[in-house]
Protein backbone atom coordinates (compact mmCIF):
# COMPACT_ATOMS: atom_id res chain seq x y z
CA UNK A 1 0.00 0.00 0.00
CA UNK A 2 1.19 3.49 -0.83
CA UNK A 3 -0.31 6.97 -0.98
CA UNK A 4 -1.92 8.03 -4.25
CA UNK A 5 -1.80 11.62 -5.44
CA UNK A 6 -4.51 12.72 -7.90
CA UNK A 7 -5.11 16.23 -9.23
CA UNK A 8 -7.97 17.63 -11.32
CA UNK A 9 -7.36 20.46 -13.76
CA UNK A 10 -9.23 22.43 -16.40
CA UNK A 11 -10.40 25.87 -17.44
CA UNK A 12 -13.17 27.64 -15.51
CA UNK A 13 -16.58 26.17 -16.23
CA UNK A 14 -15.24 22.79 -17.34
CA UNK A 15 -17.19 20.98 -14.62
CA UNK A 16 -14.24 20.45 -12.28
CA UNK A 17 -16.18 21.06 -9.06
CA UNK A 18 -18.96 18.65 -10.05
CA UNK A 19 -16.49 15.90 -10.92
CA UNK A 20 -14.39 16.54 -7.79
CA UNK A 21 -17.53 16.04 -5.73
CA UNK A 22 -18.61 12.89 -7.58
CA UNK A 23 -15.20 11.28 -7.37
CA UNK A 24 -14.69 12.12 -3.70
CA UNK A 25 -18.18 10.83 -2.83
CA UNK A 26 -17.48 7.59 -4.66
CA UNK A 27 -14.19 7.12 -2.81
CA UNK A 28 -15.88 7.87 0.52
CA UNK A 29 -18.59 5.31 -0.19
CA UNK A 30 -15.79 2.77 -0.65
CA UNK A 31 -14.46 3.78 2.80
CA UNK A 32 -11.07 4.64 1.40
CA UNK A 33 -8.69 6.90 3.36
CA UNK A 34 -9.17 10.18 1.53
CA UNK A 35 -7.96 13.77 1.79
CA UNK A 36 -9.69 16.31 -0.48
CA UNK A 37 -8.35 19.82 -0.94
CA UNK A 38 -7.84 22.62 -3.45
CA UNK A 39 -5.42 25.28 -4.61
CA UNK A 40 -5.25 28.06 -3.87
CA UNK A 41 -6.69 27.81 -0.36
CA UNK A 42 -6.01 24.38 1.13
CA UNK A 43 -4.48 25.68 4.38
CA UNK A 44 -5.05 28.63 6.74
CA UNK A 45 -2.27 30.57 5.04
CA UNK A 46 -3.64 29.43 1.70
CA UNK A 47 -7.09 30.83 2.46
CA UNK A 48 -5.51 34.24 3.16
CA UNK A 49 -3.56 34.02 -0.08
CA UNK A 50 -6.65 32.89 -1.99
CA UNK A 51 -8.59 35.92 -0.80
CA UNK A 52 -5.75 38.16 -1.98
CA UNK A 53 -5.44 36.38 -5.30
CA UNK A 54 -9.13 36.35 -6.14
CA UNK A 55 -9.44 40.04 -5.26
CA UNK A 56 -6.24 41.03 -6.98
CA UNK A 57 -7.93 43.29 -9.50
CA UNK A 58 -9.97 45.17 -6.90
CA UNK A 59 -7.31 47.63 -5.71
CA UNK A 60 -6.70 49.01 -9.17
CA UNK A 61 -2.99 48.21 -8.96
CA UNK A 62 -1.80 45.78 -11.60
CA UNK A 63 0.22 43.00 -10.02
CA UNK A 64 3.32 41.98 -11.89
CA UNK A 65 3.27 38.37 -13.06
CA UNK A 66 6.06 37.39 -10.65
CA UNK A 67 4.22 38.67 -7.54
CA UNK A 68 1.21 36.64 -8.48
CA UNK A 69 3.33 33.62 -9.28
CA UNK A 70 5.09 33.70 -5.91
CA UNK A 71 1.78 33.83 -4.06
CA UNK A 72 0.55 30.72 -5.86
CA UNK A 73 3.80 28.95 -4.94
CA UNK A 74 3.61 30.17 -1.33
CA UNK A 75 0.17 28.58 -1.19
CA UNK A 76 1.51 25.37 -2.73
CA UNK A 77 4.57 25.16 -0.47
CA UNK A 78 2.41 25.40 2.65
CA UNK A 79 -0.11 22.96 1.24
CA UNK A 80 2.56 20.39 0.38
CA UNK A 81 4.31 20.68 3.71
CA UNK A 82 1.32 20.61 6.03
CA UNK A 83 -1.24 18.55 4.14
CA UNK A 84 -0.19 16.77 0.94
CA UNK A 85 3.15 15.19 1.95
CA UNK A 86 1.94 14.07 5.41
CA UNK A 87 -1.21 12.49 3.92
CA UNK A 88 0.79 10.62 1.27
CA UNK A 89 3.20 9.44 3.96
CA UNK A 90 0.17 8.03 5.79
CA UNK A 91 -0.75 6.11 2.62
CA UNK A 92 -3.88 8.11 1.92
CA UNK A 93 -5.51 9.03 -1.37
CA UNK A 94 -4.96 12.77 -1.89
CA UNK A 95 -7.35 14.48 -4.30
CA UNK A 96 -6.59 18.10 -5.13
CA UNK A 97 -8.63 20.59 -7.19
CA UNK A 98 -5.89 22.38 -9.21
CA UNK A 99 -2.15 22.05 -8.66
CA UNK A 100 1.10 22.67 -10.53
CA UNK A 101 -0.39 22.34 -14.04
CA UNK A 102 -2.68 25.31 -13.30
CA UNK A 103 0.38 27.45 -12.63
CA UNK A 104 2.03 26.19 -15.80
CA UNK A 105 -1.12 26.97 -17.80
CA UNK A 106 -2.37 30.22 -16.21
CA UNK A 107 0.88 31.94 -15.23
CA UNK A 108 2.51 30.61 -18.40
CA UNK A 109 -0.32 32.23 -20.38
CA UNK A 110 0.28 35.45 -18.38
CA UNK A 111 3.81 35.58 -19.72
CA UNK A 112 5.97 33.92 -17.03
CA UNK A 113 8.93 32.18 -18.66
CA UNK A 114 9.14 28.40 -18.60
CA UNK A 115 12.58 28.57 -16.94
CA UNK A 116 11.20 30.56 -13.98
CA UNK A 117 8.42 28.02 -13.55
CA UNK A 118 10.97 25.19 -13.63
CA UNK A 119 13.10 26.81 -10.93
CA UNK A 120 10.23 27.51 -8.55
CA UNK A 121 8.72 24.13 -9.20
CA UNK A 122 11.99 22.45 -8.25
CA UNK A 123 12.21 24.49 -5.04
CA UNK A 124 8.63 23.81 -3.94
CA UNK A 125 7.75 20.39 -5.36
CA UNK A 126 11.18 18.78 -4.95
CA UNK A 127 10.33 16.21 -7.59
CA UNK A 128 6.87 15.31 -6.30
CA UNK A 129 4.42 14.73 -9.17
CA UNK A 130 0.79 13.59 -9.09
CA UNK A 131 0.38 9.92 -9.99
CA UNK A 132 -2.60 10.96 -12.09
CA UNK A 133 -3.89 14.30 -13.35
CA UNK A 134 -7.40 14.43 -14.75
CA UNK A 135 -7.60 17.21 -17.33
CA UNK A 136 -11.19 18.21 -18.11
CA UNK A 137 -10.89 19.70 -21.56
CA UNK A 138 -13.39 22.10 -23.06
CA UNK A 139 -13.44 25.03 -25.48
CA UNK A 140 -13.37 28.16 -23.28
CA UNK A 141 -15.98 29.75 -25.52
CA UNK A 142 -18.40 27.19 -24.13
CA UNK A 143 -17.05 26.81 -20.60
CA UNK A 144 -17.06 30.57 -19.97
CA UNK A 145 -20.66 30.74 -21.19
CA UNK A 146 -21.48 28.25 -18.45
CA UNK A 147 -19.73 30.50 -15.93
CA UNK A 148 -21.71 33.50 -17.20
CA UNK A 149 -24.98 31.64 -16.79
CA UNK A 150 -23.97 30.50 -13.29
CA UNK A 151 -23.01 34.04 -12.27
CA UNK A 152 -26.30 35.40 -13.59
CA UNK A 153 -28.14 32.77 -11.56
CA UNK A 154 -26.20 34.00 -8.52
CA UNK A 155 -27.66 37.43 -9.12
CA UNK A 156 -24.63 39.22 -10.54
CA UNK A 157 -25.17 42.11 -12.93
CA UNK A 158 -25.22 41.05 -16.58
CA UNK A 159 -22.30 43.39 -17.34
CA UNK A 160 -20.23 41.80 -14.51
CA UNK A 161 -20.72 38.31 -15.83
CA UNK A 162 -19.57 38.85 -19.42
CA UNK A 163 -16.10 37.75 -20.48
CA UNK A 164 -14.63 40.09 -23.08
CA UNK A 165 -12.59 39.05 -26.10
CA UNK A 166 -9.24 39.54 -24.30
CA UNK A 167 -10.31 37.24 -21.46
CA UNK A 168 -11.56 34.66 -23.91
CA UNK A 169 -8.24 34.83 -25.71
CA UNK A 170 -6.38 34.37 -22.40
CA UNK A 171 -8.46 31.30 -21.57
CA UNK A 172 -7.83 29.87 -25.04
CA UNK A 173 -4.10 30.15 -24.35
CA UNK A 174 -4.60 28.52 -20.92
CA UNK A 175 -6.43 25.63 -22.57
CA UNK A 176 -3.70 25.19 -25.18
CA UNK A 177 -1.08 25.04 -22.44
CA UNK A 178 -3.06 22.39 -20.60
CA UNK A 179 -3.31 20.42 -23.84
CA UNK A 180 0.43 20.72 -24.45
CA UNK A 181 1.14 19.39 -20.94
CA UNK A 182 -1.19 16.44 -21.59
CA UNK A 183 0.50 15.72 -24.87
CA UNK A 184 3.95 15.84 -23.28
CA UNK A 185 3.04 13.61 -20.32
CA UNK A 186 0.34 11.22 -21.58
CA UNK A 187 1.02 8.65 -18.85
CA UNK A 188 0.37 11.09 -16.03
CA UNK A 189 -2.34 13.24 -17.60
CA UNK A 190 -5.73 11.77 -18.55
CA UNK A 191 -7.30 14.05 -21.14
CA UNK A 192 -11.07 13.85 -20.72
CA UNK A 193 -13.53 15.64 -23.05
CA UNK A 194 -15.66 17.67 -20.63
CA UNK A 195 -18.54 18.50 -23.00
CA UNK A 196 -20.01 15.03 -22.61
CA UNK A 197 -22.86 14.41 -20.14
CA UNK A 198 -21.81 14.52 -16.48
CA UNK A 199 -22.26 10.74 -15.98
CA UNK A 200 -20.13 9.98 -19.02
CA UNK A 201 -17.33 12.25 -17.82
CA UNK A 202 -17.55 10.66 -14.37
CA UNK A 203 -17.26 7.18 -15.91
CA UNK A 204 -14.25 8.22 -18.03
CA UNK A 205 -12.50 9.56 -14.92
CA UNK A 206 -13.23 6.39 -12.96
CA UNK A 207 -11.75 4.28 -15.78
CA UNK A 208 -8.42 6.01 -15.11
CA UNK A 209 -8.66 6.22 -11.32
CA UNK A 210 -9.76 2.66 -10.55
CA UNK A 211 -6.68 0.80 -11.93
CA UNK A 212 -4.37 3.28 -10.24
CA UNK A 213 -5.97 2.59 -6.86
CA UNK A 214 -5.98 -1.16 -7.44
CA UNK A 215 -2.28 -1.10 -8.32
CA UNK A 216 -1.57 0.86 -5.15
CA UNK A 217 -3.25 -1.89 -3.11
CA UNK A 218 -6.63 -0.31 -2.34
CA UNK A 219 -9.73 -2.54 -2.38
CA UNK A 220 -12.35 -0.96 -4.60
CA UNK A 221 -14.67 -3.84 -5.57
Ligand code: TYD
Pocket residue numbers: 011012013016017039040072098099100102103104106107
Ligand atom coordinates in the same frame (compact mmCIF):
# COMPACT_ATOMS: atom_id res chain seq x y z
P1 TYD B 1 -11.29 29.12 -8.25
O1 TYD B 1 -12.39 29.97 -7.72
O2 TYD B 1 -10.80 28.01 -7.41
O3 TYD B 1 -11.69 28.66 -9.69
P2 TYD B 1 -12.09 27.26 -10.22
O4 TYD B 1 -13.37 26.92 -9.56
O5 TYD B 1 -12.20 27.47 -11.70
O6 TYD B 1 -10.95 26.33 -9.86
O7 TYD B 1 -10.11 30.11 -8.62
C1 TYD B 1 -8.87 29.69 -8.88
C2 TYD B 1 -8.32 30.64 -9.92
O8 TYD B 1 -6.92 30.72 -9.78
C3 TYD B 1 -8.58 30.14 -11.33
O9 TYD B 1 -8.86 31.23 -12.17
C4 TYD B 1 -7.24 29.56 -11.75
C5 TYD B 1 -6.27 30.39 -10.98
N1 TYD B 1 -4.99 29.72 -10.66
C6 TYD B 1 -3.82 30.22 -11.23
O10 TYD B 1 -3.85 31.19 -11.99
N2 TYD B 1 -2.64 29.62 -10.91
C7 TYD B 1 -2.55 28.56 -10.07
O11 TYD B 1 -1.45 28.05 -9.80
C8 TYD B 1 -3.77 28.07 -9.47
C9 TYD B 1 -3.72 26.90 -8.52
C10 TYD B 1 -4.97 28.67 -9.80
